[in-house]
Amino acid sequence: MPxxxxxxxxxxxxxxxxxxxxxxxxxxxxxxxxxxCAKRACVFDRYRQETKYIRDADSxxxxxxxxxxxxxxxxxxxxxLLSLSINPAYERLGNSYWTPEIILATWNQxxxxxxxxxxxxxxxxxxxPGFDAMWTDMSEIVRPTRDGIHGREYISTAVDIGRKPTVLxxxxxxxAKVAPPALVDLPMPLIIDIMPPEYRxxxxxxxLEGVAVRTGLIAIVDARDWELLGSVEDKDLxxxxxxxxxxxxxxxxxxxxxxxxxxxxxxxxxxxxIRELKSISPGIVVAVRVPLDSGGxxxxxxxxxxxxxxxxxxxxxxxxxxxxxxxxxxxxxxxRQVHTALVKSGVRDGVTIxxxxxxxxxxxxxxxxxxxxxxxTVNLPMLxxxxxxxxxxxxxxxxxxxxxxxxxxxxxxxxxxxxxSAWHDQLIEVMGAMGIRDAxxxxxxxxxxxxxxxxxxxxxxxxxxxRKAK
Amino acid sequence: xxxxxDLEKRSxxxxxxxxxxxxxxxxxxxxxTRAAPPRxxxxxxxxxxxxxxxxxxCGKCVQVCPQGVHVxxxxxxxxxxxxxxLCTGPACQxxxxxxxxLCPQKALRLVENPxxxxxxxxxxxxxxxxxxxxxxxxxxxxxxxxxxEYECGNSGGGFDCLRFRFPDKPPVDLEEDEIxxxxxxxxxxxxxxxxxxxxxxxxxxxxxxxxxNLTQLxxxxxxxxxxxxxxxxxxxxxxxxxxxxxxxxxxxxTGLFGVRExxxxxxxxxxxxxAQGAKPGLGGHLLADKVTPxxxxxxETVVGISxxxxxxxxxxxxxxxxxxxIDWIKHVNQRALISTKVSTPVxxxxxxxxxxxxxxxxxxxxxxxxxxxxxxxxxxxxxxLPIEYGIVKVHNFLVQEGxxxxxxxxxxxxxxxxxxxxxxxxxxxxxxxxxxxxxxALGCVRCSRCESGRGCPRGIAxxxxxxxxxxxxEWGSQRIINLYTAWRKDLIDILKRFGMRSIGExxxxxxxxxxxxxxxxxxxxx
Numbered sequence: 001m002p003x004x005x006x007x008x009x010x011x012x013x014x015x016x017x018x019x020x021x022x023x024x025x026x027x028x029x030x031x032x033x034x035x036x037c038a039k040r041a042c043v044f045d046r047y048r049q050e051t052k053y054i055r056d057a058d059s060x061x062x063x064x065x066x067x068x069x070x071x072x073x074x075x076x077x078x079x080x081l082l083s084l085s086i087n088p089a090y091e092r093l094g095n096s097y098w099t100p101e102i103i104l105a106t107w108n109q110x111x112x113x114x115x116x117x118x119x120x121x122x123x124x125x126x127x128x129p130g131f132d133a134m135w136t137d138m139s140e141i142v143r144p145t146r147d148g149i150h151g152r153e154y155i156s157t158a159v160d161i162g163r164k165p166t167v168l169x170x171x172x173x174x175x176a177k178v179a180p181p182a183l184v185d186l187p188m189p190l191i192i193d194i195m196p197p198e199y200r201x202x203x204x205x206x207x208l209e210g211v212a213v214r215t216g217l218i219a220i221v222d223a224r225d226w227e228l229l230g231s232v233e234d235k236d237l238x239x240x241x242x243x244x245x246x247x248x249x250x251x252x253x254x255x256x257x258x259x260x261x262x263x264x265x266x267x268x269x270x271x272x273x274i275r276e277l278k279s280i281s282p283g284i285v286v287a288v289r290v291p292l293d294s295g296g297x298x299x300x301x302x303x304x305x306x307x308x309x310x311x312x313x314x315x316x317x318x319x320x321x322x323x324x325x326x327x328x329x330x331x332x333x334x335x336r337q338v339h340t341a342l343v344k345s346g347v348r349d350g351v352t353i354x355x356x357x358x359x360x361x362x363x364x365x366x367x368x369x370x371x372x373x374x375x376x377t378v379n380l381p382m383l384x385x386x387x388x389x390x391x392x393x394x395x396x397x398x399x400x401x402x403x404x405x406x407x408x409x410x411x412x413x414x415x416x417x418x419x420x421s422a423w424h425d426q427l428i429e430v431m432g433a434m435g436i437r438d439a440x441x442x443x444x445x446x447x448x449x450x451x452x453x454x455x456x457x458x459x460x461x462x463x464x465x466x467r468k469a470k
Numbered sequence: 471x472x473x474x475x476d477l478e479k480r481s482x483x484x485x486x487x488x489x490x491x492x493x494x495x496x497x498x499x500x501x502x503t504r505a506a507p508p509r510x511x512x513x514x515x516x517x518x519x520x521x522x523x524x525x526x527x528c529g530k531c532v533q534v535c536p537q538g539v540h541v542x543x544x545x546x547x548x549x550x551x552x553x554x555x556l557c558t559g560p561a562c563q564x565x566x567x568x569x570x571x572l573c574p575q576k577a578l579r580l581v582e583n584p585x586x587x588x589x590x591x592x593x594x595x596x597x598x599x600x601x602x603x604x605x606x607x608x609x610x611x612x613x614x615x616x617x618x619e620y621e622c623g624n625s626g627g628g629f630d631c632l633r634f635r636f637p638d639k640p641p642v643d644l645e646e647d648e649i650x651x652x653x654x655x656x657x658x659x660x661x662x663x664x665x666x667x668x669x670x671x672x673x674x675x676x677x678x679x680x681x682x683n684l685t686q687l688x689x690x691x692x693x694x695x696x697x698x699x700x701x702x703x704x705x706x707x708x709x710x711x712x713x714x715x716x717x718x719x720x721x722x723x724t725g726l727f728g729v730r731e732x733x734x735x736x737x738x739x740x741x742x743x744x745a746q747g748a749k750p751g752l753g754g755h756l757l758a759d760k761v762t763p764x765x766x767x768x769x770e771t772v773v774g775i776s777x778x779x780x781x782x783x784x785x786x787x788x789x790x791x792x793x794x795x796i797d798w799i800k801h802v803n804q805r806a807l808i809s810t811k812v813s814t815p816v817x818x819x820x821x822x823x824x825x826x827x828x829x830x831x832x833x834x835x836x837x838x839x840x841x842x843x844x845x846x847x848x849x850x851x852x853x854x855l856p857i858e859y860g861i862v863k864v865h866n867f868l869v870q871e872g873x874x875x876x877x878x879x880x881x882x883x884x885x886x887x888x889x890x891x892x893x894x895x896x897x898x899x900x901x902x903x904x905x906x907x908x909x910x911a912l913g914c915v916r917c918s919r920c921e922s923g924r925g926c927p928r929g930i931a932x933x934x935x936x937x938x939x940x941x942x943x944e945w946g947s948q949r950i951i952n953l954y955t956a957w958r959k960d961l962i963d964i965l966k967r968f969g970m971r972s973i974g975e976x977x978x979x980x981x982x983x984x985x986x987x988x989x990x991x992x993x994x995x996x
Contacts, residue, residue, distance in 0.1 A: 022588055042927075043923070043924055043927035043937065044919075044923070044927070068917055068919050068927065069588060069915075069917045070915060070917040070919060070927035070928060071514065071589070071915050071917070071928075072510075072927050072928060074512065074514075074585070075510035075511065075512045075513065075514065076510060076511055076512070077511075077512065078511065078551075079551055080511075080512040080551040083584070083585045084585055084588040084589075085584065085585065085587065085588055086587055086588050105847070115846050115847075115848070116846065116847040116848070117755065117757070117844055117845065117846050117847065117921055117922075118844070118845070118847055118850075118918040118919075118921055119842065119843050119844050119845075119918050119919060119920025119921040119926075119931060120841060120842065120906065120914075120916050120917075120918040120920060121593065121747075121748055121839055121840055121841040121842060121850060121883075121884065121906060122593065122748070122838070122839040122850040122851050122884075123591035123592060123593055123594075123916070123918065124591070124592055124593070124625070124851060125592050125625050125626050125627070126592075126625040126626050126627025126628050126630065126631075126839075126856065127626075127627050134852075135838060135852055135853065135854060135855055135856075136852050136853050136854075137815050137816045137853075137854070138745065138750035138751035138813055138814075138815045138853050138854045139751060139815055140744045140745055140751075140782060140812050140813070140815060140821055141744070141782050141783070141786050141787055141788065141791075141792070361848075362848055363848050363851065363852045366852075367852070426846065426848045429752060429846055429848055429849060430848065430849075430852070430853065432751060432752065432781070433749075433750055433751025433752055433781075433849065433853045433854075434751065435751070447816070448816065449816075450816060450855055450859075455855065455859050456859075459858070459859045459862045459863070460862075460985055460988065461988075462992070463980045463981075463983070463985070463992065464983075464984065464985040464988035464989070464990050464992060465988050465989040465990055465991045465992045466988065466989050467987055467988055467989075468987055468988060468989060
C-alpha cells in the first residue's frame, strides 16, 4: 500500500478580529445593574472575553462579534435590554455567489483545518442554483466504512493527469510494448489556479507555491509572473505549472524539464505549441486552457478528439458561469456535457478534464468530480483563507482592509494548507458515505448523485404537471 | 457432547416467558393540557410595543389589554418589562382594546420585532419557532389573529411548496371524536403483538449524551401520555427510563452503545439504525466535550474522547446479513416489533423492500435534512435525498411490489409541524417521526451549538450539570404534551375539512395536494 496522503496542519489564528454572524445590541440605559447579570451566565463566556478584548485592543475599529446567537442573555435580562441582530459587517462579506456563509466557513477551516461540524439539522434552502441543485448518494451497507475516514482502511484521493492508453498491445510478447504515457500524479484532485485578474496580487505567488509544495499539489503560475516568484528551488518545481498565453515565450528548457505540467492557452496554433513543448520536454503533460464561453464546451469536445491533447482545462468565470453569454450555463452542467459527450464518443479516458470556476466549498469539489471533472481547479478560496473578503479594494492598491501585502509565508501557507486539508477530509466524508474508495472512480459517477431537475420531475411531475418557469 | 442446537431447544422454553414480562411497574402520565409558561423571563415576541417619553404612566394600557401585555405591578410606579409575546399584533386594531389607539398620550407604537431576523432559518423560520413555543405553552393552535405563518418554512421546496387543496365545504360533517388518528404498527400478521399508537407519529432517537436525561425523560413521559413511543438513540438505555419501558424504543446502532440482552428485552420495539439523515453514511458523532463521566459510563467508553460510531454495521453487508440481525433480535425478544431506520440513497426503494423481506415491521426513512446533535455541515446539506422524494419513491415501490399493507412506513427528517406530518402521509407514508420540534417545544432556538463545548446553551442538548438545571422534567413533559395536543387538533382539523374518518384515508392522497412551483393541471383520481 502506498504511503497514506496526510497533510500536516496547525492552528493559525486570524490576524484581524473575527467577523461573526451575530451581535448583541445592549441598551445600557435603564440597566438595573443586577448582581446576577444575564451576561455573566453566557455559556460561551463571550462578554468577559469582549471586555478583555476591548481593553487590550490596539485598533479602534476592532469590533468583537463572536456571539453564538443562543438568545439566552436576551431572554434572561431582567429589564429586557439586550437584543440580538445580524452583524452588518457579516452581511457585507463577499457577494451574491461568494456568500457570507461561504466566507465564514472558509475562514474557520483555514484557521483550524477542521471539517465544519455543527448541531441541529440543515438550515438552508431546499435546493438552489448551481451546485445546490444536486445531492450526493450514500450507501446503507457497503465498504469502505467510516473506518476509512479514521484510518483503518484507505480511501485514496489520488488522480493522474494525462492520456491513458485504452488498450495494451502485447504483440505476442510477455510484457506490453507500450511505453507508459507521461502522467502527472496528484495526491488529491485539486490544482491551485491562477487568480482572476482583479485579485492577481503580486505578493501572493510565493504563498501559492508554498502551499502547493506543502500539500503535494500543483499551482498554476502565469509564466510572465515568473520573476515575482523569486528564487524557486529545483525540488519545488514539480509543484508549479507554467501557464503560457498566446504570445508568452516558452520558458527555458532547463526550467521546463523540471516541471511536470504546463498549460497553454487555446488557439489556432495550439497543437503546434503542444508539439513544441513536448519536443523540449517529452515527459511533460500539456494542458489546454479552454475558457467556457459560448463555444467553450464544443471546443473542449473537439480538442479531446485530437491525439496530441492530453489534458483540457475548462474554465468558467469566478461564479461558475459561462462567460459572455446572456443566459449562462453553470460549470457543473457544462462539465457534465463535456464528460458525457466524451464518454459517448469513447474518448473519455484519452484525455484529462480539469475544471474550474465557481468552486467555493469542499462540496463543490466533490460535486464537480461527480459531474465529470478529473481534477478541479480553485483560486478564490485560497485568497479567502487569508481573510480576504472579496471587497476588490485591492485593485486600487494599498487600501486592502486585511493588509494582504503584509502577510508572512508561515501565515499564508499555513492557512491555505489548512483549507486544503479540510477540503481533503470533506472529500473523504462524501466518498465514505457513497462507499467509493478511489477518487478516480468518483469521476463521472452521475448515477450516484441526484440532480434536482431530474428527481423533481420524476417525483412531482406526474402529480402536479409541469414546473412553472421562474 | 451437547450440540448447540440442543442447547437452543433447552432454552427455548424459557425465552418467551422472560421476554414478555415488564419488569418494572410502569408509570402512567395523563394527557391533560396545562399551561406551561415559557421558562425565560423575556419570551421572544413577533410584535413589540415601543413606549415613548410621552407616556404619563396613567395605566390605561394595562386596563384595556385583555392579554396582559402591559405590566404595572401593584405598588410600582413604573411599568415592568412588557409581556410582548402575548400581544396579538396588528389584528388587535379591529378590536375595542387596541392600546395604541386608546393611549391618551399616543405614546405607544406597535412594530414587528426586529430581532426575529436573527432567529430561525429557512427551514425553521422565526414564526414557526414562535408558534411551536405557543403550542407548547397552551396546548392549542396559535390564535389565528396572532398571524404566525407556522405551517410551512421558507426553504422554497418540498413540504414548503406543497399545500392541501381543501374542499370549500367538507363532503361529510364529522365530529372530532369520530375521527381516528391511531396508527397500527404491526401489519405483518406474524403473531407478534398488535401495537397501536394514538397519534400517527412518535419521537425520534436522541441519545443520552446528545441530549440531557431530562430531555429524554420529558420525551418519554409525553410518549406515555399519547400512547406512542420515544427512542433511546444511540447512547444506551438510561435506568431512569425504566418505568416508561412500554413506550421506549431501544435503538441498536452501529456503535452498539448500551445494547445488551436486557435492554433489548425490556421494550416493545427495537430499532436498527443503519443511517441518520443528517449524516448519512457516516455513523454517529459525539464530540469529546460532551462525553462527560455520566455519558462515558452509560456508553462504556472513556471520558473526553470523541465517539465516532462506525459506518455501517460491520456485520451487515447484505440484506441477508440484515435478516440475520433481525432474527437475532426477534429471538432475544419474542414480543418486540422491529423497526429499521435507513436514510435516503438513490436506491432507497430497494432498501425498503429488502428490509421488509428481511422481516422488519416498520420501515423508518430518515431524509437528508434531518436533525442531529452533531454532523459535518457538508453531510447535512449534500448527502442523500430530502425526505419528500424518498416517501414517494418508497411508497410507490411498496405498492408496486404488493406489500404496501404489510409494512408500516414512517418518515422523518425535517418534519416540523402537524402539517408536515399530514403532507408526509398524503405523499405515501403511514406516519412520521419527529425530533427537533420536541426540542423547540422545550425552548430550542436552533442556534446549532449543540455539538461541542458544554453543549446546548439552553440546557436541552447538553449533559453539563450546570446547564441542565434550567428546566425540570415536569415542565418539559408538559410542554411536549401540549405540543402533541395542539398537533393532534391540527391533524383532526385537516381530516375534518376533507371529511375523512381516519388518518389512514389520507395516505397516498397526492391528489389532495398542490405544488406552488407547478402548473397543477394534471387530472388525478383519488
